[in-house]
Structures are given as C-alpha cells and as structure tokens.
Amino acid sequence: MSVTQVSPHVHVETAYLGSNNSIIVGTDGVALVDTPHKPADAQAWRRVVDGFGTTRFVVNTDHHPDHTIGNFWMGGEVVSHRGTRDRLLRDAPTEEYLRDLFEVIDPDAVDLLPSYSVRVPEVVFQDRLDLHLGDVHLELRFQPGHTANSLLAYLPQDGVIFTGDIVCESSLPSFQDCRLWDWFDAIDAVESYDFDVLVPGHGEVTDRSAVERYRQWGRDVAGEVAAAIDAGQTLEQACDEIRFEDLIHVGNEDYTGYPDPLIEMFQRNSIARIYHDLSERPELAR
Template sequence: MEQITDNVHVETGYRGCNPGFVVTSDGVVMIDTPQRPSDALSYRSEIEKWGNISYLINTEPHGDHYTGNYFFSTVCVSHQGTREIIEKASLDQIKERIRLIDPDYAPNLDTYSLHLPAITFKESMKLYVGNHEFELIHLPGHTASETAVFIPQERVVFSGDNIFYKVQTFLHEALPNEWLNSLERLKLLDADIVVPGHGEVCSRDYIDEQASFIRDWISAVKEAVSKGWSIEEAQERISFLDRYPMGMGMDEFGPELQKMNVARLYTLAKAEQL
C-alpha cells in the first residue's frame, strides 16, 4: 500500500486494477476494488483502520475493477453505462474467473453476488464527503463509460484505464479517437499526481506518452489495412510487446492481447472510424 498524499492511498501490487481510497473528515471514499477476493478482504482490513467506508466509486465496467465490490457494504457510484454492463454480467462466469485466479477462495463462492452501483451519472457529478470534493468525469476511451475521479484538495486524479503506466494498453473495446480527446481533457485538470488504472503512480507528464502509444497502434493497423493485409495477417505481424511489459500477473496473456488490440482497431479502420 502506497500513501501518495496525506489522505490518498493506492495499492499497485494486485493482479488487476489499482484500487485506492481517500480519507476524509467523514469517512473513507474508495475508488475501485481488488479483483481477487483474498486481496479484497485484506484490503478491507487495511481501509477500516482509517475509518468507516462512506462510498465506493467504480471507474469502469471491467471485472478487475468491480469484482471486489461484494466485500464492501457501502453505497456504490458509477457512470450509468458502467452500471448497465455490470448488471448484465454473468455471475457464473465471474465465479469461474475467481476460481482460476483465487482458488483458495473458491469454497466460499456460493454466497458471492454482484454489488451494483446505486447512484449513477451520465456526463459528470460531484460528490462531497466531509472536507473533500470528488469530481466524477465521463471520459470515454478504454471503455465507453470510462470515468476519471478528480480530488482537487489532493491534486490527485484517478484516471481509470485511460492510463496504463508503462505497461501494455488494452484496446480490445477501445474508442480510440474519444480516448485521445479524453486524454487532452485529463491534462486540463489541476492535478499533480495521476493514479493509473494499471502500473505505478505517475505524474501528468505521462499523459502524452500514453497518447503517443495509442497513436502508434492506430498508425500500425491503418497501414496494415492500406496494404491490403487481412486481419489474420495483421495479427501475425503487428506487436508492441517490445515497448512495455504486461501488467501484474498477466505475462502469459501478452500475445493474445496483441491480437485482440489488432482485431479491434482493424474493425474500426475498415469502417473508417479511425
């Protein structure tokens, strides 16, 4: 667990996303949850040392951000699109995923259920908790409902998965043009510290490097399409695994991720949406 300001704590060592929390004068506000139940339980024990949990904010609808919601009996907040996707998620598939990544918890899965967001927004909202303000901003990119959480008193922004700090970027559901626009909007926030969805905590200076990596992906796939390569040929020939490592616990997934990224961008390029 890393304390990045007097009141903001982040865990970057879990498989999955980087969950964090903010200690206010009226309880703790969480941003995302650990994916593995065993991590969620130890994380909860740490948070409870700092106070009661007032709210939980989910930045996106991928399982590594919300699977751990079940272990926190507090009000959950998200973008409306994030709630809608979580609501449609297959509980059986989530349980099977847990069995694979956290087999020690598997005997307890009978009681596991989804903890859905109870409060949603569409463009932006502000949440006031004690002496802190939380600005939730819809910034589509990595997913259509991606959300940034800006805490002005701390000069910290949780970027969700619009930032992957020096690890491979997942583009399999991306809206690349919107993502690049969202990164420009992220730069306008008065934040010194960025908590990325994956990778180490960084400064706002990294935003341009993230944008450059996305543009490199776009250029490579658009060139493949212009040369008449099939999607299979593009998947065979395009890889950025030499640029960054995979995130925590995901090394074996690297080649498959490259194919998924190519498939997404190839489809968009053929539809002239890049």
C-alpha cells in the same frame, strides 16, 4: 501489501494483480476508487480500508472485472457512470468465467463462488457528480475512452486525478471496449486538468509526464495496424501478427497472471477494434 500516501488525503495500493486501488480520506468518511481483482486481496483490502474510517462510497472507473469484482466485499455505496451499472447487469462475468479465472489467479476463491454475487452500482450519474466527505470532495466526470462508460475522478484540493484505464503507467490495456477516437480524446481530457499526481488504472503513481508517453504508445500500435491496412492485410492477418506489450495481465514474481488464452483474446480483440476504427477513420493513426 504496500499502501502509499501520495497526497494529504489519498493512499494508493499498486501491487495487486488488477487495477490500482485508492483510499480518499475526509473528515466525514472514506471514498474508494476501484476494488481488488482477487477475492483474497479484496478481503485484505477491506481490513486496510476500515482502518481509515467508514467507507461511504466506492467509485468504479469502468465495468471490467479487475475494477469491480472486489465491490462485493466493500462497504458504502458503489458509484459509477450509468453505463457501468448497465454493463454489469447485462454482461456480468459468468460463474464459469470466474471459476476459470480464479483457478489460475486465486485458487482458494473458487470455494467462495456459491456465495459470491456481482455487486452493481447503487448510485449512477450521466455527466458529472460530486461526492463530499466533509473537508474534501471528489469530482466525477463521464469520459468515454478505455470503455464507453469510463470516468475520471478528480480531487482538486490535493491536485490528484484518478484516470482508471484512460491512462496506465505500466503498459497499454485492452482496446476491445473502446472506440479509438474516444481513446485519444480521453487522454486529451486528462491533460486539461490541473493536477500534480496521476493515479493510473495500472502501474505506479505518476505525474503529467505519463500522459504523453501513454498517448505515444497508442499512436505506435495504431500506426502498426494502419500500416497493415495500407499493405492490404486482412483483419485476420493483422490480428495474427500485431501485438503490443501487456504488463497488466501477465504475472510477475509477486503474483500469477491471467491464463494465456485470455491474454491472447485481449490482444486479438484489441487489434480487431483498432483495425475496424482505422478503416472508418484512418486519420486517427496520424
């Protein structure tokens, strides 16, 4: 584990499998942004977090398991867009899904499943919400992009923005829960903020330069799908042939990644989503 202080009030962990996890420290407690994916990491993270003070809020930037599984082990109130609560109530990962996943990424966690439950947000908002921690406050804004219920979190005192998977530094995430026009609009929204430090959903802490790079990655894969449509390829053909680099779900020397069938599902669902959206609005590829 390697926690890095990136501003006067913010500490970030980027080394876990799953989303980045952040600690925001104020004079009146601590707020977290997203929680670890692996139960072993979540329990270790709780011990680290408690060293900074009492957790008052846990912010989930979307409903995906790599941002929310660790909620179960955290203190404070979980905060999200109302759509994230709805998705976790309606489409929470099943015990079968979690068992299959944990058997690969965290085998010891399989024994925890009988006592585990998906913790849904207790505090939700529709458009904007401010969270106050004494001398600092965190501004939350609903911003559909990576998902229909994604949010941006902004700490104006430190010039830090937490983008969740609206911007990632390591590679593209799945497109399966987005609409392509929202995906690009959300990147524009990030650019409109006054910030020096960008904490992405995945990858290293970065700066404004990451925004255009990420936008271009999206344009590149959208262009490939558009070319396939123009060439008369069917949806099935495009899903068979087009792939984008995934450094988010694959393993490396530090951790075991997702099962191959799950990564393949993410790829196919992503290309299908882009294909459908470009069929409706082809100008998005330009």
